[in-house]
Amino acid sequence: MRKPIIAGNWKMFKTRDEALYFILKVSTMMPDIDKVDSVILAQSPLMRDLVKRQGENLRIGAQNLYYEDEGAFTGEVSGQLLASYNVDYVVIGHSERRNIFGETDQEVNKKIKAALKHNILPILCVGEHLEERENLQTNQVLSTQITAALDGISKEQMANIVIAYEPIWAIGTGKTATSDMADESCGFIRDLVKTLYDDIVSDTIRIQYGGSVKPENIDELLSKPNIDGALIGGASLDPDKFIYMANAALKRVE
Ligand code: PGA
Numbered sequence: 499m500r501k502p503i504i505a506g507n508w509k510m511f512k513t514r515d516e517a518l519y520f521i522l523k524v525s526t527m528m529p530d531i532d533k534v535d536s537v538i539l540a541q542s543p544l545m546r547d548l549v550k551r552q553g554e555n556l557r558i559g560a561q562n563l564y565y566e567d568e569g570a571f572t573g574e575v576s577g578q579l580l581a582s583y584n585v586d587y588v589v590i591g592h593s594e595r596r597n598i599f600g601e602t603d604q605e606v607n608k609k610i611k612a613a614l615k616h617n618i619l620p621i622l623c624v625g626e627h628l629e630e631r632e633n634l635q636t637n638q639v640l641s642t643q644i645t646a647a648l649d650g651i652s653k654e655q656m657a658n659i660v661i662a663y664e665p666i667w668a669i670g671t672g673k674t675a676t677s678d679m680a681d682e683s684c685g686f687i688r689d690l691v692k693t694l695y696d697d698i699v700s701d702t703i704r705i706q707y708g709g710s711v712k713p714e715n716i717d718e719l720l721s722k723p724n725i726d727g728a729l730i731g732g733a734s735l736d737p738d739k740f741i742y743m744a745n746a747a748l749k750r751v752e
Pocket of ligand 1: 672708732
């Protein structure tokens with residue numbers, strides 16, 4: 499049985515005060531961490547304050563890192579620094595990073611390796627554009643992104659990676675992939691992982707769905723066999739909605 503993982507991707511939202519208010523409100527309401535991983539992914543300057551207040555059942559993550567440990571890379575944040583704040587997770591290769599900031603599959607691969615080196619669990623995001631889905635290229639896109647991102651990652655390291663399937667056309671648009679569509683693509687990813695590794699890695703890798711997940715659709719999405727959790731943008735900004743969604747995952751395991 500794979501432990502569900504519910505992660506709120508705050509993107510570039512929330513001031514320090516708003517973030518602290520949120521964490522104080524939700525941290526005691528999260529399901530037991532032995533049963534569900536609940537994570538908030540925030541802007542890097544908030545790491546120290548949030549990790550300090552995460553409590554027993556919530557964990558904090560960053561939304562990006564740079565793959566070098568130090569150097570003349572003005573404006574970047576290193577895995578080494580994040581690790582010193584006891585950050586547990588980092589999102590790698592979010593479509594906004596790929597599309598707005600031009601991040602390539604090769605950079606995604608280096609960033610995953612940097613996160614693993616510092617014992618930060620990477621959430622690897624993959625997903626297709628609408629045009630690619632319409633042209634029946636979804637599987638090809640997922641295959642290219644995942645094969646490149648996992649290049650040189652060992653079977654043992656795969657135990658510390660989460661994959662998030664996020665169709666770009668469903669992010670922030672209110673259009674959710676139907677639960678069957680999401681499950682089918684997550685299933686394709688699971689089969690691909692089997693081809694790249696083996697049955698055990700494929701059975702144990704956790705695959706989230708992301709794209710307009712909210713309290714109204716999370717139960718249905720989580721009922722699908724290949725979906726092990728959700729990466730949630732907009733709806734994760736509201737503490738009550740986040741509490742509901744983390745606890746929806748608990749229902750799946752009980
Ligand atoms: P959304 O964002 O839930 O607002 O669609 C998801 C994401 O970008 O991770």
